[in-house]
Amino acid sequence: MSEVDDDGVVSASEKTEASSTATTLPPETPEGDREAERDWRGQWISGRRWVVAGVILGLLAGIVVAGFLIRVPKVALKPGGIRATENLVLIDGAEEFESEGNLYYTTVRIPLLTVWEWMAASIDDASDVRDQEEIFGTQTPEENDLCNAQMMRTSKSTAVIVALNRLGFEPVSASGAAVERLVEDGAARSVIECGDVIVAVDGVSTLSSGALRDQIITRAPGDEIELTVENVVGEQRTESLTLGDNGEGQGLLGVVTGTRFDQNELPFDVDISTGNVGGPSAGLAFTLSILDKLTEGDLPGGMEVAITGTMRLDGTVGGVGGVRQKVIAARRGGADVFIMPVQRECDPELPVCARDEIYAGAGDMEIVEVGTLDEALAALERLGGDAVPVDGVALTT
Numbered sequence: 001m002s003e004v005d006d007d008g009v010v011s012a013s014e015k016t017e018a019s020s021t022a023t024t025l026p027p028e029t030p031e032g033d034r035e036a037e038r039d040w041r042g043q044w045i046s047g048r049r050w051v052v053a054g055v056i057l058g059l060l061a062g063i064v065v066a067g068f069l070i071r072v073p074k075v076a077l078k079p080g081g082i083r084a085t086e087n088l089v090l091i092d093g094a095e096e097f098e099s100e101g102n103l104y105y106t107t108v109r110i111p112l113l114t115v116w117e118w119m120a121a122s123i124d125d126a127s128d129v130r131d132q133e134e135i136f137g138t139q140t141p142e143e144n145d146l147c148n149a150q151m152m153r154t155s156k157s158t159a160v161i162v163a164l165n166r167l168g169f170e171p172v173s174a175s176g177a178a179v180e181r182l183v184e185d186g187a188a189r190s191v192i193e194c195g196d197v198i199v200a201v202d203g204v205s206t207l208s209s210g211a212l213r214d215q216i217i218t219r220a221p222g223d224e225i226e227l228t229v230e231n232v233v234g235e236q237r238t239e240s241l242t243l244g245d246n247g248e249g250q251g252l253l254g255v256v257t258g259t260r261f262d263q264n265e266l267p268f269d270v271d272i273s274t275g276n277v278g279g280p281s282a283g284l285a286f287t288l289s290i291l292d293k294l295t296e297g298d299l300p301g302g303m304e305v306a307i308t309g310t311m312r313l314d315g316t317v318g319g320v321g322g323v324r325q326k327v328i329a330a331r332r333g334g335a336d337v338f339i340m341p342v343q344r345e346c347d348p349e350l351p352v353c354a355r356d357e358i359y360a361g362a363g364d365m366e367i368v369e370v371g372t373l374d375e376a377l378a379a380l381e382r383l384g385g386d387a388v389p390v391d392g393v394a395l396t397t
Contacts, residue, residue: 284310
């Protein structure tokens with residue numbers, strides 16, 4: 001077998017081997033085919049990118065949509081609005097007087113929140129985010145609506161009583177303990193609902209909320225009792241239950257009640273129409289509005305006066321929630337003055353003072369804190385309103 005000589009001549013065996021190698025190479029691809037292959041690969045890569053982008057956009061869109069649909073266990077206290085009370089107070093049988101100024105009650109919106117609404121409310125200076133259970137407890141939305149409706153009924157009847165008492169009348173008589181709230185795991189929860197009125201315990205008449213309390217705490221935990229109950233349309237039934245323990249060895253029914261009143265015979269009628277609005281916080285506004293409408297003079301003194309606060313039978317003004325939002329609602333609604341219950345003084349050891357935050361939302365609107373109806377009347381007179389006479393109802397024939 002010959003080998004490469006000094007002149008670089010390939011031997012016969014190497015020629016054969018080279019020839020064999022040459023025959024195994026693929027044929028050369030035409031330039032047009034290579035170009036088509038590059039185009040196909042480019043299109044495939046580009047298409048895959050669009051698919052990936054589409055999937056990502058779809059996921060993002062799904063997250064956005066889910067954020068609008070998924071609810072979190074949070075609510076927001078948001079400014080509601082103000083509503084003039086003049087057209088809500090209905091008088092029949094007595095002369096009505098008009099004022100240049102207006103009295104308003106204020107409202108707060110408390111919506112359940114989706115994810116995005118929760119995030120937006122968290123950075124909204126006018127809103128306060130709270131746990132849903134903190135505001136509504138363990139009540140269902142239906143139970144909450146019933147309880148708010150009953151609290152509004154109690155608020156309106158109390159306003160009528162206090163206003164007419166101020167004018168020298170005895171307008172009503174107590175007739176039962178109206179259920180305004182059910183306590184979690186309370187003995188009555190399975191047989192009583194908000195709006196029911198308890199009129200007897202074991203056959204003994206129950207004419208007021210205080211009377212019901214006295215009847216229950218004289219019994220021991222575990223005692224069986226029978227309640228006589230009227231629903232909102234006046235249908236009567238009896239319910240038997242076992243009392244719980246109030247922690248002091250006394251019976252516990254597990255309800256929060258207010259006294260129901262039946263109207264006595266008067267030479268005129270007073271009613272308040274509030275539609276679907278619930279809760280007790282308009283009591284002071286209604287009381288002032290009744291007095292303004294039944295007496296001569298301009299109680300608000302030509303001003304736009306927004307009001308919040310519950311009204312108690314003894315003439316004291318009770319606290320309410322969402323005052324900061326109500327102040328903002330009143331300012332936005334154009335009120336000159338905002339009347340509210342006396343607020344707790346700031347604690348220097350706490351990082352946030354609720355009272356300061358309330359005043360910060362008022363802007364140029366004047367805020368007046370009151371503890372009683374008489375203080376509210378005195379404040380309005382000081383600001384330019386007319387005094388309310390003690391005996392000033394003019395009857396119509």
